[in-house]
Amino acid sequence: MTYGPDTVSASQPLLQLRSLSHSYGSVQALHGIDLDIAGNEFFALLGPSGCGKSTLLRSIAGFETPAHGEILLDGEPLTALPAHRRPVNMMFQSYALFPHLSVEKNVAYGLEAEGRGKAEVRRRVGEALETIGLTKFAKRRPGQLSGGQRQRVALARAIVKRPRLLLLDEPLSALDRKVRAEMQLELKRLQHEAGMTFVVVTHDQEEAMSMADRVAVLNAGRLEQVDTPVALYAAPRTRFVADFIGTANLLDGTAAAGGILLDNGLVIAADHTLPSGAAATAVVRPEDVALAGAGTGTLSGTVVDTFFLGGTSTVSVQVPGLSAPFTCTVRAVQVPQRGSQVGLVIDAARTVAVEDDRAASRPGAAQETVSS
């Protein structure tokens, strides 16, 4: 059984967003978004609260009419189609289940509204419940289910209509940590087996990175980077992405020959093509640093904190001239004493240099953006 298109064109993206912009009064929520999403892709829209993720998703679904730009599905403009005529389904954060209807009636609702025959509705609801592992709960009402089970009902209801594209707005946010981790695997399995395209909105970078084939990082209504999770982590293209994805030591200075010149006169080695003297940041992941004896290595400082994490520990080192403690990850057996002097050997081959664009003005950007 396949939920999705019979044929997927290899050359043409399933969904194309062209110069999409949208404002709410004086708040510009989206700035000229250009994005292609392929058929069968698991795609995540990631960013801090207020960056425009929901506005983008709602525009694709047809609940929001963007002020400028175009949305194409299979090369055909969607922009003029109302939400109920788009071959797109949206699963809401709240699940929006009917409390007085059984699970199977909740799932059947959309098909009945389309005027499908009884036999077809029964067969397709049965298939969807089986796919989602809910067959034995078919007669229960949503109030008689756990949070994870309710989330599955919402999913079954979303896939039963076999949309080309399934849009999921923070689909796991109502679940506790353990169920959330299970459902992340489940969503990935479902997307793969059903052969559908999923676009998931989340503010949780671990969730986006663990589920998605590609992730778009949004900041104040603009796309910062669209890449695979590995590329976002290992080769961030902006300071914002480096900071938002995983943990990073961000060493601000200016671009110089062979690296980034810090205010304290030290140069952090890194390949780059930035113009000399430009405000720039060296991005160093904690696992790309080794501890050495005091006075050796790229930087030296005093251990101010250690956090035991099991197989590894995090060590924070205050380096004179750096505003924030430097973080490195070491094997748990190598943890130095708090207060001791250490050297930090930075792996230059893995250090990334990015432009420090914090001072760049972004007229019209949503102002109330906060980090989550």
Ligand SMILES: Nc1ncnc2c1ncn2[C@@H]1O[C@H](COP(=O)(O)OP(=O)(O)OP(=O)(O)O)[C@@H](O)[C@H]1O
């Ligand atoms: N109906 C509205 N009226 C006015 N401003 C709005 C409206 N909806 C969203 N906004 C503003 O537009 C910007 C983008 O909001 P949006 O909901 O798309 O962000 P988000 O990334 O989904 O945030 P969150 O993760 O908090 O849901 C924010 O500054 C928000 O305050």
